Amino acid sequence: xxxxxxxxxxxxxxxxxxxGMKRTLYYFTHHKEIITQEYxxxxxxxxxxxxxxxxxxxxxDEKNEHRCTxxxxxxxxxxxxxxxxxxxxxxxxxxxxxxxIDKLVYHLExxxxxxLCVEACPSDAxxxxxxxxxxxxxxxxxxxxxxHPGSKIMEGVE
Amino acid sequence: xxxxxxxxxxAVPGSNGETGEFTINVGPQHPATHGVLHLxxxxxxxxxxxxxxxxxxxxxxxxxxCESLTYRQFIYVTSRxxxxxxxxxxxxxxxxxxxxxxxxxxPRARVIRVLMDELTRIASHELWWGAMAMDxxxxxxxxxxxxxxxxxxxxxxxxxxARLTMNYMVPGGVMQDIHxxxxxxxxxxxxxxxxxxxxxxxxxxxxxxxxxRMKGVGVLTPEDAVSYGCSGPVTRGSGVSSDIRxxxxxxxxxxxxxxxxxxxxxxxxxxxxxxxREMQQSIRIIEQLIDQIPEGxxxxxxxxxxxxxxxxxxxxxxxxxxxLGVYIVSEGGTTPYRIKFRSPGFxxxxxxxxxxxxxKIGDLVAMMGTLDLVIPDIDR
Numbered sequence: 001x002x003x004x005x006x007x008x009x010x011x012x013x014x015x016x017x018x019x020g021m022k023r024t025l026y027y028f029t030h031h032k033e034i035i036t037q038e039y040x041x042x043x044x045x046x047x048x049x050x051x052x053x054x055x056x057x058x059x060x061d062e063k064n065e066h067r068c069t070x071x072x073x074x075x076x077x078x079x080x081x082x083x084x085x086x087x088x089x090x091x092x093x094x095x096x097x098x099x100x101i102d103k104l105v106y107h108l109e110x111x112x113x114x115x116l117c118v119e120a121c122p123s124d125a126x127x128x129x130x131x132x133x134x135x136x137x138x139x140x141x142x143x144x145x146x147x148h149p150g151s152k153i154m155e156g157v158e
Numbered sequence: 159x160x161x162x163x164x165x166x167x168x169a170v171p172g173s174n175g176e177t178g179e180f181t182i183n184v185g186p187q188h189p190a191t192h193g194v195l196h197l198x199x200x201x202x203x204x205x206x207x208x209x210x211x212x213x214x215x216x217x218x219x220x221x222x223x224c225e226s227l228t229y230r231q232f233i234y235v236t237s238r239x240x241x242x243x244x245x246x247x248x249x250x251x252x253x254x255x256x257x258x259x260x261x262x263x264x265p266r267a268r269v270i271r272v273l274m275d276e277l278t279r280i281a282s283h284e285l286w287w288g289a290m291a292m293d294x295x296x297x298x299x300x301x302x303x304x305x306x307x308x309x310x311x312x313x314x315x316x317x318x319x320a321r322l323t324m325n326y327m328v329p330g331g332v333m334q335d336i337h338x339x340x341x342x343x344x345x346x347x348x349x350x351x352x353x354x355x356x357x358x359x360x361x362x363x364x365x366x367x368x369x370x371r372m373k374g375v376g377v378l379t380p381e382d383a384v385s386y387g388c389s390g391p392v393t394r395g396s397g398v399s400s401d402i403r404x405x406x407x408x409x410x411x412x413x414x415x416x417x418x419x420x421x422x423x424x425x426x427x428x429x430x431x432x433x434x435r436e437m438q439q440s441i442r443i444i445e446q447l448i449d450q451i452p453e454g455x456x457x458x459x460x461x462x463x464x465x466x467x468x469x470x471x472x473x474x475x476x477x478x479x480x481x482l483g484v485y486i487v488s489e490g491g492t493t494p495y496r497i498k499f500r501s502p503g504f505x506x507x508x509x510x511x512x513x514x515x516x517x518k519i520g521d522l523v524a525m526m527g528t529l530d531l532v533i534p535d536i537d538r
């Protein structure tokens with residue numbers, strides 16, 4: 001019976017359409033169920049999760065001191081060659097040579113935010129920051145030196 | 159090859175199956191292929207004679223890259239294979255390294271891993287469901303699916319620090335302990351999800367237009383599913399039991415209560431139902447575990463430099479798409495000598511030519527959608 005099946009199909013299609021429209025009307029009248037975030041406008045109130053892996057940073061305290069000993073554990077742990085530790089030798093007041101970092105070069109453009117460097121660091125010198133808007137006009141700006149100029153290692157960190 | 163002759167002769171009267179053929183390209187850039195898949199389709203009228211997938215557009219030689227990375231480092235690369243179930247890929251690699259090193263994983267880490275796996279599976283099936291409905295012309299389900307997926311992504315972001323490529327599994331456990339809010343957020347998600355799952359059936363599963371486009375389309379017999387090496391929901395839609403979690407239990411799956419979802423239809427609608435019901439089984443697993451996370455370490459104490467003993471190691475896990483096997487050949491050094499991934503997507507794609515022959519070109523999208531292809535997983 002072709003005609004019966006045809007009418008059944010048409011009726012089924014109308015019923016399906018009505019079910020869908022019912023759902024649409026439900027959301028049309030229930031504004032609280034809408035979860036859309038208007039991103040560029042809500043930038044000020046946007047809170048990222050505290051563990052969000054945005055980029056590697058090196059925290060400095062108010063005396064411009066960091067905790068990095070220059071052990072290159074992060075450089076060895078990195079799968080992409082993102083981090084390059086350039087070390088120098090400081091002469092302590094007693095005349096002893098002491099290894100310290102000159103520059104910790106970080107290539108943000110190569111980084112995949114895998115967190116392996118932060119895990120590998122024995123002195124908690126680096127951590128992940130919650131920034132995520134990394135677009136710049138020139139790729140040279142993505143190569144960063146993590147230690148601030150003139151900074152030195154914190155007392156007591158070996 | 160029985161289909162090639164009879165059906166085509168029937169569809170094109172007067173043709174002997176040779177005349178009137180033409181070839182069209184679907185992809186590499188096509189909205190329905192979900193990636194850079196290139197299908198060369200030979201048509202006779204509206205009837206598909208042959209589907210020939212051309213691969214390699216997103217080949218990144220992940221297997222070769224892994225050979226130059228240490229056993230801690232190579233895990234992150236595997237997130238980029240099947241990016242929708244990246245957790246489960248990482249899990250498979252971590253399991254293989256642990257098998258070689260004979261590391262005992264603490265019970266807390268095992269439970270966290272399984273919880274994360276099942277959340278990933280739900281997120282992956284959600285995305286598939288939305289994209290599948292969108293391919294067949296329903297646009298709203300895509301937003302509905304992404305709304306629920308967003309809550310999972312938020313949970314992942316809070317605990318793992320990333321939304322898609324988490325790199326949360328390390329050999330010996332997980333990278334960080336779960337966030338204090340984790341249990342509360344997951345329970346909230348389950349409450350929300352149970353309220354919304356009826357909407358899915360109401361909007362799509364029960365829709366007569368959707369059913370007519372799926373039923374009887376792309377029929378895969380159990381014998382073919384086995385002989386083509388399919389796995390995951392594709393085989394289970396044909397009634398072949400293939401759940402690695404049941405057949406070769408890893409972690410704590412042997413202690414959990416869940417059903418292996420089986421459908422006997424073998425068509426696109428059966429594969430669709432398998433995935434929908436699998437999401438409910440994942441919810442069931444999460445409900446069993448979320449209050450039962452044991453106390454203790456989240457990571458076993460391992461050496462700073464991992465060295466696998468000389469030999470060959472193979473583990474397999476059930477990803478959202480099927481069986482993922484990781485095969486490591488070690489020469490005793492810090493890096494693997496050879497790594498091979500047996501990805502589910504490649505075998506599932508190979509069956510597309512078989513099930514598409516003889517059907518209409520309009521049904522190709524329905525078949526491709528229910529195979530749930532992720533192209534970076536196929537190419538690697």
